[in-house]
Amino acid sequence: MKRDADMGAVTGHAFFGITDKNGKETVYGFHAATALPENANLTFKEKLPMLIGNKVQGVVLDDSKDAYDDKMIYSISQQQYDKIKAFAEKQKENPPNYGIFSSNCVIFAYAALRQADLKLPPQPLFHNPASAVLGIRAYEKAHKIKHKLGNAAAEVLARFSPTRKISRGILEELKKKPAKQAVGVKSLVTSLAGKATAALKARTSSFNGR
Numbered sequence: 001m002k003r004d005a006d007m008g009a010v011t012g013h014a015f016f017g018i019t020d021k022n023g024k025e026t027v028y029g030f031h032a033a034t035a036l037p038e039n040a041n042l043t044f045k046e047k048l049p050m051l052i053g054n055k056v057q058g059v060v061l062d063d064s065k066d067a068y069d070d071k072m073i074y075s076i077s078q079q080q081y082d083k084i085k086a087f088a089e090k091q092k093e094n095p096p097n098y099g100i101f102s103s104n105c106v107i108f109a110y111a112a113l114r115q116a117d118l119k120l121p122p123q124p125l126f127h128n129p130a131s132a133v134l135g136i137r138a139y140e141k142a143h144k145i146k147h148k149l150g151n152a153a154a155e156v157l158a159r160f161s162p163t164r165k166i167s168r169g170i171l172e173e174l175k176k177k178p179a180k181q182a183v184g185v186k187s188l189v190t191s192l193a194g195k196a197t198a199a200l201k202a203r204t205s206s207f208n209g210r
Contacts, residue, residue: 012128013105015066016109018076028063029061029066029109030098030104031058031060032056032057058103059098060088072136086115087111106128
């Protein structure tokens with residue numbers, strides 16, 4: 001969002017950047033004709049009708065020096081980079097008309113990033129900067145919740161061996177707590193018979209599980 005008393009301070013603004021393998025970032029932002037150099041001296045009252053009226057001339061500019069409040073970062077392949085860049089450069093050479101509701105900066109950014117099939121923040125309302133920010137924050141919140149749940153699941157799985165068998169540590173804990181077990185008549189007789197047989201044998205045995 002621009003920090004001056006210009007149109008951007010009222011509507012907000014959205015833009016995107018792509019960084020190549022050498023670390024060079026190229027930033028693209030779609031604007032109405034109010035952002036063109038020849039309209040720099042127009043007052044706010046003069047710019048407002050141009051923006052909220054019918055579609056006006058659009059322009060794609062370098063917004064690398066613009067401030068922002070929220071952002072999302074994606075790791076993309078060279079192929080995805082090429083697709084986004086090709087779309088953005090084509091729009092820059094022959095920009096479409098700007099419409100505040102039907103062809104604005106957010107729609108432009110989303111259209112460009114969809115060239116790479118990226119999962120973009122949801123738009124709670126129509127495509128506008130405020131909704132984009134809400135979408136980013138909702139996405140971030142969901143990611144944090146998923147991360148916490150993932151950590152909790154990892155802690156549980158850490159108590160088990162790679163083969164999902166119970167770990168020695170838990171086994172020792174279970175040994176300290178005698179388990180309650182229902183014993184029927186047949187199993188009781190079998191158990192007593194087994195003990196009697198074992199008493200006749202001068203040998204011991206042990207069972208180890210893992």
